[in-house]
Structure formats: structure tokens, C-alpha cells
Amino acid sequence: MALTLYGGARSRASMPRWYMEEKGIPYTWVQLDMQAQEHRQEAFTAINPFGKVPALVDDGFRAPGGEPLQLFESGALLLHLAENHGQEFSSDPATAAAQRSLATQWVLFANATLAVALFVPSNREREFPRLMEVLDGLLDGGRSLLAGPWGDPGWSVADCAVNAYLAYLPIFFPQIDLSPYPNVQATIAATGARPAYQRAMGAG
Numbered sequence: 001m002a003l004t005l006y007g008g009a010r011s012r013a014s015m016p017r018w019y020m021e022e023k024g025i026p027y028t029w030v031q032l033d034m035q036a037q038e039h040r041q042e043a044f045t046a047i048n049p050f051g052k053v054p055a056l057v058d059d060g061f062r063a064p065g066g067e068p069l070q071l072f073e074s075g076a077l078l079l080h081l082a083e084n085h086g087q088e089f090s091s092d093p094a095t096a097a098a099q100r101s102l103a104t105q106w107v108l109f110a111n112a113t114l115a116v117a118l119f120v121p122s123n124r125e126r127e128f129p130r131l132m133e134v135l136d137g138l139l140d141g142g143r144s145l146l147a148g149p150w151g152d153p154g155w156s157v158a159d160c161a162v163n164a165y166l167a168y169l170p171i172f173f174p175q176i177d178l179s180p181y182p183n184v185q186a187t188i189a190a191t192g193a194r195p196a197y198q199r200a201m202g203a204g
């Protein structure tokens with residue numbers, strides 16, 4: 001069984017890459033030269049027809065046509081990895097079902113709500129403070145976002161998705177004052193100190 005992750009320098013490929021580094025999931029990293037438009041060439045559009053990174057090939061699974069499974073959209077990659085490689089969910093089916101649904105909620109929140117609030121300038125002014133205020137409350141105590149009545153599962157796919165965007169803040173928006181959000185600041189610092197995060201960011 002082999003996993004191949006395609007990405008570019010400073011791209012969203014760092015999210016699934018961070019997840020695999022944290023969980024010790026073996027993978028091959030293919031870094032496309034996006035300046036040279038390698039992501040628009042046929043060798044890659046055969047994997048993601050939209051020509052965007054990240055994309056993942058998992059030959060432990062078959063697509064409907066029988067070929068190895070190919071996936072695009074960072075959130076889909078994260079959920080596939082959590083479900084099939086990350087040993088994230090409880091052995092109790094009812095607990096696992098709730099954990100899966102919550103993991104999906106957080107990955108979609110990260111990609112569809114948080115990312116838009118950060119990277120779309122008009123939304124940044126309107127949405128950003130409200131989201132940060134709520135996240136700051138939820139991050140109090142350093143628990144996983146998937147902590148619940150079943151306990152704290154530790155670092156999870158939900159933390160990967162949300163914290164990866166929070167960690168972008170000082171990189172892309174150093175002018176934003178985060179002092180009103182001390183738990184967000186602590187989370188960003190803790191993320192940056194994780195060896196797996198450093199490995200994921202360092203080379204990719």
C-alpha cells in the first residue's frame with residue numbers, strides 16, 4: 001500500500017502532509033514546480049483535472065474504474081487519511097460515528113468558513129474577529145477540538161485542519177493583532193513547536 005502526496009512550496013499540501021507526519025503514515029512527497037506551471041501539465045491534471053494542489057494517490061484503494069484512488073481537495077484528503085490511515089476513531093461504533101461527524105464538521109469549517117474569513121479581504125473585516133473570539137474560547141485549555149464526553153483523543157484531524165490555518169496568520173498577516181486572542185496565540189505557538197509540523201512546513 002503506497003500513498004503519494006502532490007503539492008507545491010507553501011501550498012495547502014502542508015495540511016495533509018502535517019497529518020501524515022504526525023501520525024507516522026509513510027508517504028512519497030512529490031513537489032511540483034508551480035512557478036513552472038507543472039500543476040497544469042497533463043501528468044498532474046490526470047490526477048486532479050482542476051490542476052490544483054494538494055492531490056493524493058492511495059493505491060490501497062480502488063476508484064470506481066479499478067485504478068488506484070486519486071483524490072483532490074485538502075479536506076477530502078484529510079478525511080480519507082483520518083478514516084483509513086490515522087486510527088482516529090473509537091472502536092465503539094456510536095462514539096466513532098459522532099467523532100467522524102465532528103471531524104467532518106471541523107474540516108469543513110476550516111476550509112469553507114475559516115479559510116474564507118482569512119483569505120477573502122472583504123470577509124476578513126466582517127468575519128474574522130467573530131470567528132477568532134469563539135475559537136479563542138474553544139481553544140482554552142489546549143484540548144483537541146474533538147474532545148467530548150468520550151474524553152480527549154489528543155491531536156486529531158480537526159486540530160490539523162483548524163490549527164494549520166491559525167498558524168498561517170503570523171505568516172500571511174503579521175499586521176493582525178492577535179493579543180485579544182491569547183488561546184489562539186498559544187495554539188499557534190504550540191503548532192509551530194511540533195516537530196511533525198516543522199517537517200511538513202520545512203520541505204514543502
Ligand SMILES: N[C@@H](CCC(=O)N[C@@H](CS)C(=O)NCC(=O)O)C(=O)O
Pocket residue numbers: 010011012013039051052053054072073074075111
Ligand atoms: N479548496 C482547494 C484549494 C486548492 C488550491 O487552490 N490550491 C492552490 C495552492 S494552495 C493551487 O493549486 N493553485 C494553483 C492554481 O489554482 O492554479 C483545497 O483545499 O485543496
